[in-house]
Amino acid sequence: MDTSLLKKAYSPEAFREQGHRLVDLLADHLTDTSSGKSNKTIAWNLPEKEHEYWADFLENGNEQNFFQTVIARTTHVHNPKYMGHQVAPTAPMAALAGLLSSFLNNGMAVYEMGMSSSAIERIVTDLLCKKIGFTTSARGFLTSGGTLANLTALLSARKAQVEHDVWISGHGEPLGVMVSEEAHYCVDRAARIMGLGEQGIIKVPVKTDYSMDTSKLEACYQKAVEDGIRIFAIVGSAPSTATGIYDDLDEIAKFAQKHGLWFHVDGAHGGAAIFSKKYSSTVKGIECADSVVIDGHKMMMMPIITTALLFKNGGHSHTTFSQKADYLLEQAEGEDWYNLAKRTFECTKTMMSLYWFILFKTYGNAIFDEYVTHQYDLGQRFGKIIQENPDFELAVPPASNIVCFRYITDSLSDDELNILNKTIRKALLEDGEFYMVQTTLKGIHYLRCTIMNPFTTEVHLAQLLQKIKKTAKEIELSRV
Known part of the structure; x- marks a missing residue:
């Protein structure tokens, strides 16, 4: 029986070349995202369109471009403007341990x-x-x-x-x-x-x-x-x-x-x-x-x-x-x-x-102290920034790095504000610069940030609030 494909799949030389190329890609991705050079946290696409894209890639795509294409079409948790779900930006050393685990199996x-x-x-x-x-x-x-x-x-x-x-x-x-x-x-x-x-x-x-x-x-x-x-x-x-x-x-x-x-x-x-x-x-x-x-x-x-x-x-x-x-x-x-x-x-x-x-x-333990403390501190500061801004309302003063808030205006009822904040979140998702999520508490719709990235600063948080205000104004004007 011909086993040439198996030999190709397990080639140490090919693995060395592909592995070096992937690590270089990921290192460049870490540089671009953590520095803020990359201006998109998520390149949003509808599920049907994304499925169509990858179905075509399976038939017609170049496998040499697979890793780079996946990176381009996924959510970038190492971007300081990622404030979405509770997923950490992986420490590179831990990611390498994951590679070792996957390979040794x-x-x-x-x-x-x-x-x-x-x-x-x-x-x-x-x-x-x-x-x-x-x-x-x-x-x-x-x-x-x-x-x-x-x-x-x-x-x-x-x-x-x-x-x-x-x-x-x-x-x-x-x-x-x-x-x-x-x-x-x-x-x-x-x-x-x-x-x-x-x-x-x-x-x-x-x-x-x-x-x-x-x-x-x-x-x-x-x-x-x-x-x-x-x-x-x-x-x-x-x-x-x-x-x-x-x-x-x-x-x-x-x-x-x-x-x-x-x-x-x-x-x-x-x-x-x-x-x-x-x-x-x-x-x-x-x-x-x-x-x-x-x-x-x-x-x-x-x-x-x-x-x-x-x-x-x-x-x-x-x-x-x-x-x-x-x-x-x-x-x-x-x-x-x-x-x-x-x-x-x-x-x-x-x-x-x-x-x-x-x-x-x-x-050592110190890195976990540093990470948790830094992220929680930033959550506290973000809460205070929101409290001092008349265009926003906190759901509750944050006790961690999770912050729930909403855009408000006196001209709208709570039901109308719920619709507006949902629309703001959808617009931000489609825009892709920031990634955040949403939640409903006692019938009120809130925008929800989880500040997971150690490269996020108060500057990024201020930019987010400005973007939300700008988006809200555009939505309100479009309805006039």
């Missing part, structure tokens, strides 16, 4: 398929547990994203809190979790996947600053009990995704202890504040949690997608997915921390521990 289901990366994962998660304030009995692992990590944490909570084995006999009674009405949608989704149903998701109202109203906890709990629902866990947001506001983890911890509930902290975005000397107070009480989620690809400058799930009692990290698979999972005495398929929803996963380890090794 050690699946990590069992120790022999991920020796170095499994040992490194233990070191990284132990370091995170210590930083949270857990004891040496804590353990954790890395998994693919906050959604999967939050689901796993709630499965662990159910396993620990519910007396009968749900895996064997299913739910013996209606079960429920308590969570802020402003919590990330993945908590709601996790509860539904677990079969808790809508009645099993106890939404706690929020205060005017959109943090969980802990004064309502007892009433919500008692109402659920009266309805025959067994509450087994409560979730604190650190912070909520829409607003960037932290729940009072200390108060939630006290409530959880009072009722014997599992206390889980969704710190996917802001759990990294444990590294910030200035902002660590935002997660006061996190050390009381039974489980904590922290995303590496949000506030820790790593590639998508890697998340740490950490348990105060390390034993809970081993029992959630206990089952027999003789071909893969041998029975072992002792902790058996190194066979990760026993502990995660995933079997195969990337060597994501390399991202974390190389940043810790190269730069």
Whole structure:
């Protein structure tokens, strides 16, 4: 059989040439975006048109131009005018670790398929547990994203809190979790996947600053009990995704202890504040949690997608997915921390521990302190700039690098302002210079910035506000 194509595909010489060319392209892209030389954050295209473009490229495009074309047609998170979703501009060293992981392709289901990366994962998660304030009995692992990590944490909570084995006999009674009405949608989704149903998701109202109203906890709990629902866990947001506001983890911890509930902290975005000397107070009480989620690809400058799930009692990290698979999972005495398929929803996963380890090794904790503190400081300053500008209104003073605000004018009602702000956001998306998103809070439509880029300055933020005002005026004039 002819194997010439296989030999070509695995050619070390071709790989060396293509790899050098790609790194040069990415280095030039980093220079152009981080310096502001590139004047577009996103080259917006309609889904149908983009699909048409790539269908044609598959048939007629030059594969030598593939990397450059992808760069040109994607969202540039390294541009200081990127203020959109909670995705970090990847630190180059972490990106290189991602290349190493992709090339070596050690699946990590069992120790022999991920020796170095499994040992490194233990070191990284132990370091995170210590930083949270857990004891040496804590353990954790890395998994693919906050959604999967939050689901796993709630499965662990159910396993620990519910007396009968749900895996064997299913739910013996209606079960429920308590969570802020402003919590990330993945908590709601996790509860539904677990079969808790809508009645099993106890939404706690929020205060005017959109943090969980802990004064309502007892009433919500008692109402659920009266309805025959067994509450087994409560979730604190650190912070909520829409607003960037932290729940009072200390108060939630006290409530959880009072009722014997599992206390889980969704710190996917802001759990990294444990590294910030200035902002660590935002997660006061996190050390009381039974489980904590922290995303590496949000506030820790790593590639998508890697998340740490950490348990105060390390034993809970081993029992959630206990089952027999003789071909893969041998029975072992002792902790058996190194066979990760026993502990995660995933079997195969990337060597994501390399991202974390190389940043810790190269730069130490200080880089995470610097990054979180810098981005949160800029969020505070942006909030003050908006408060001082009569053309804008803050949803709430920011507690992190997430800032929600809207353009306002006395001549329009709230409904009309909602339409105007939606139209402004659409115009900015199509223009492509800035990239930001939007959210709705209590019926009011807000523009939403997440300041993820360390190269963003107050100058860029002022330029954004000017662009919004100019766009708003053009929209209003077009309607006259």
